[in-house]
Amino acid sequence: xxxxxxxxxxxxxxxxxxxxxxxxxxxxxxxxxxxxxxxxxxxxxxxxxxxxxxxxxxxxxxxxxxxxxxxxxxxxxxxxxxxxxxxxxxxxxxxxxxxxxxxxxxxxxxxxxxxxxxxxxxxxxxxxxxxxxxxxxxxxxxxxxxxxxxxxxxxxxxxxxxxxxxxxxxxxxxxxxxxxxxxxxxxxxxxxxxxxxxxxxxxxxxxxxxxxxxxxxxxxxxxxxxxxxxxxxxxxxxxxxxxxxxx
Numbered sequence: 655x656x657x658x659x660x661x662x663x664x665x666x667x668x669x670x671x672x673x674x675x676x677x678x679x680x681x682x683x684x685x686x687x688x689x690x691x692x693x694x695x696x697x698x699x700x701x702x703x704x705x706x707x708x709x710x711x712x713x714x715x716x717x718x719x720x721x722x723x724x725x726x727x728x729x730x731x732x733x734x735x736x737x738x739x740x741x742x743x744x745x746x747x748x749x750x751x752x753x754x755x756x757x758x759x760x761x762x763x764x765x766x767x768x769x770x771x772x773x774x775x776x777x778x779x780x781x782x783x784x785x786x787x788x789x790x791x792x793x794x795x796x797x798x799x800x801x802x803x804x805x806x807x808x809x810x811x812x813x814x815x816x817x818x819x820x821x822x823x824x825x826x827x828x829x830x831x832x833x834x835x836x837x838x839x840x841x842x843x844x845x846x847x848x849x850x851x852x853x854x855x856x857x858x859x860x861x862x863x864x865x866x867x868x869x870x871x872x873x874x875x876x877x878x879x880x881x882x883x884x885x886x887x888x889x890x891x892x893x894x895x896x897x898x899x900x901x
Contacts, residue, residue: 743784
């Protein structure tokens, strides 16, 4: 029902709504029709390009859109993952996203964090190496409870900074899982306060990465709208977050 869906999208974006739009793969006739339908619509915030496998697919898509329209490349196959860095470098690529369901069907891999560890790591490394924002993890199907919270923790553990959702009720849990904890915020405030109190100078080999980490935690808190409710206790220093955990 892609034709009907396309009409619904055009009606919504012509009526005041703004949204990111998932468009069909470049290998299908629907790709051309999707782009033609979106031409001139002010409500298009960006597009998500399905089944991205080659950098040229992103570039060709970006060329057909209004200048500056960002493209999220959805990598959903073994070839797409193998070309992750090249896709990340492509003109027009704004961010990488993991189409985990189709990828598992393509490769036969299971859904456990161990089975997909190499793949998720490739996303994070490709994004970091090319200067893109953190990659977006794939969705957790049909879950809003403990399973979703655990899956979101895996997303964060692998350095991915977003997660696709398949239902609106998943969004709050994902945002909570990807935002910094009160303990992390308290540590960041404490470290930066101590750093400034000591003259704002690098004192040892760990200060520079810890300073960058603290600033990143506070920036993430601002992005998610998280406010500190716990403040540093000068008599009890707060343990630094694990250096294996990335934002």
